[in-house]
Amino acid sequence: MAGINHAPPPFFKQGPAPLALLIFYIAISLALFVVDLRFRSLELLRQSVALIVDPVQRIAQTPGSLVDHAATYLQGLHNLQQENSQLKHAQLNTAPNLQRLAQLEAENERLRKLLSVNEREKANGQVAQILYTARDPFSRKVIVDKGQQSGIVAGQPAIDETGVVGQVTRVFPFSAEITLITDKDQAVPVQIVRSGQRSVVFGLGNGQLELRYMPANADVQVGDILVTSGLDGVYLPGFPVAKVVNIERDSAYSFARIFCVPVAGVENFGEIMVLNPRLPLPEAPPESVGRGSDSGEKNGQRPKKKRAAKGN
């Protein structure tokens, strides 16, 4: 293309003024920002853009994963044999408990039936591969390779082999976004194994978790294990979440500052299990319980019993 036959700059027809355009685009951007943050009603827009972006992003991730594969391939026979023997050893260690687990569960179920307590839900789910971490430096999220196609819905908890990793927050056609428990203000209802005390653990955004709103004289010790309490209707009870590492008791404040680290390899790459959504919890009792009303009493009793059963 010679330099001579290109179009001259348009002197008169230049479209809207730049400032008008700027204000227009900035207004749209701010509207998007607010709507996405406060109302979460733009998932369709996000999903349709993701339909184009997602395959490209996966392709862009391939060089890295190829290097990883090559590294593991070259790791050598010796390492693998060592790992294999370690795993066999670990399996043998857990065998006595595991072998009796089925019998114990059956027994538990029977006893619960005898006591007419609701049966424990079983944990089922599907294994998903972590594809990559979301690039957003303000949050802690990972993308996994299962999405709407595999029936994943937002809200499902995700665990790895040692404990809770996070929760599905967005679902795309072929992938899903999991917000890690260490994300800022991501909350998990927990219970301290040693004392049975219930609380909620919050992510701090720096890889740690904090047990908030515990009184300064609360019975918490360094090394305590926190497991899910199951009160939220999202996480099944009993999964390890975090371990207490540091407690600051300051008499100037009414609450102790309790810091924990996650038990699961939250920041690791690998495979995780996305648990199926829980069955809906029984309805909460109405705010003002009429003493005489039959239904209110019935509804009010059920969760109480369940809680008592879990505390033990």
Next chain:
Amino acid sequence: MQPTFSSSRILQPVRPWFIFFSLIMAALLNFLPTAQWVGMPDWVALVLCFWSVREFRRVGMGWAFMLGLLMDVADGSVLGQHCFAYVLLAYVSAALSRRFLWFPLAQQALQVMPLLLATQVVQVLMRMAVGAEFPGWDFFISPFVATLLWIPATFILLLPQYRPEEQDPDRPI
């Protein structure tokens, strides 16, 4: 198309497909796993800034907005965060483009630095205003790295526009 003050070379007109191609490549570079490294520049912001300075009639705020939306979805950040920053970047660099191009490359880079830094700062302010954690000071290293890359980026992105050194005396232009 605009010749710079210091260069005696006259450039060929830009090919629109090359602008498109370079922006897509920049987005791909952003998608690479290396984007997690500290100090990795925001390639899209750099290339967008370059074309907004050079070809503000072709690459404007509309492009900036679309690319911002793309990066928002790809990053998993709040929609509108990159859009806002990129649109602002495109506007300011287009407004200052006539000034920029009178300077030699090193000084151009120096003037581009505040723009790229502002792109990051705007994003941090937006997210912190709605309660996100401060991402740490290393988040602000990347605009400085991008500034250093202004000179090589200019060379690479103008490569298809350079005319051959030995010219036909019958056709001086």
